[in-house]
Amino acid sequence: DAGVIQSPRHEVTEMGQEVTLRCKPISGHNSLFWYRQTMMRGLELLIYFNNNVPIDDSGMPEDRFSAKMPNASFSTLKIQPSEPRDSAVYFCASPGGYTFGSGTRLTVV
Amino acid sequence: GENVEQHPSTLSVQEGDSAVIKCTYSDSASNYFPWYKQELGKGPQLIIDIRSNVGEKKDQRIAVTLNKTAKHFSLHITETQPEDSAVYFCAPRGGSNYKLTFGKGTLLTVNP
Numbered sequence: 421d422a423g424v425i426q427s428p429r430h431e432v433t434e435m436g437q438e439v440t441l442r443c444k445p446i447s448g449h450n451s452l453f454w455y456r457q458t459m460m461r462g463l464e465l466l467i468y469f470n471n472n473v474p475i476d477d478s479g480m481p482e483d484r485f486s487a488k489m490p491n492a493s494f495s496t497l498k499i500q501p502s503e504p505r506d507s508a509v510y511f512c513a514s515p516g517g518y519t520f521g522s523g524t525r526l527t528v529v
Numbered sequence: 530g531e532n533v534e535q536h537p538s539t540l541s542v543q544e545g546d547s548a549v550i551k552c553t554y555s556d557s558a559s560n561y562f563p564w565y566k567q568e569l570g571k572g573p574q575l576i577i578d579i580r581s582n583v584g585e586k587k588d589q590r591i592a593v594t595l596n597k598t599a600k601h602f603s604l605h606i607t608e609t610q611p612e613d614s615a616v617y618f619c620a621p622r623g624g625s626n627y628k629l630t631f632g633k634g635t636l637l638t639v640n641p
Contacts, residue, residue: 475627
């Protein structure tokens with residue numbers, strides 16, 4: 421099993437642009453978490469999917485953020501429009517051991 | 530929501546010494562208590578966990594102890610090695626049964 425796979429590893433974009441982060445959870449898991457890590461706020465849960473349905477999105481900062489899990493093998497986190505304060509490392513994780521991916525480091529300039 | 534405090538924020542030890550990191554939490558319904566290790570440029574990695582019906586668990590050089598009455602649990606690393614240097618996070622799971630709330634992390638440095 422390749423574990424949780426995230427892409428891209430690094431993303432640099434200009435303020436106002438749309439950013440899409442991608443995650444492939446562990447095979448056979450239809451649940452997934454998205455976390456964000458910053459120096460100031462640490463690791464924060466953004467959204468939790470179970471059976472491909474968003475169960476808890478209370479951590480999504482604002483309407484600029486959206487997430488989907490169209491099937492058990494893929495999820496996206498989209499930011500539109502992006503702002504410099506969105507710069508962070510974004511992780512997705514599969515439950516059942518809470519296995520984290522390697523993260524996407526997003527820089528918005 | 531769950532309030533989590535982790536101490537110390539930094540810890541420096543000599544190779545071969547022991548290291549202890551403590552985590553306190555607020556949600557009395559918490560039932561799962563994991564510790565994660567994060568190395569530079571990587572995601573957090575689960576290293577040991579304990580459930581609420583157990584007081585202690587060991588895995589080679591690492592152990593976790595739980596005091597549910599006092600609402601704290603601790604990570605113990607014995608015979609530390611330079612490769613143990615990393616940031617360690619506690620992340621108790623509250624009554625929601627899915628949400629981990631992460632502490633602010635402890636930077637452990639093991640000096641050769």
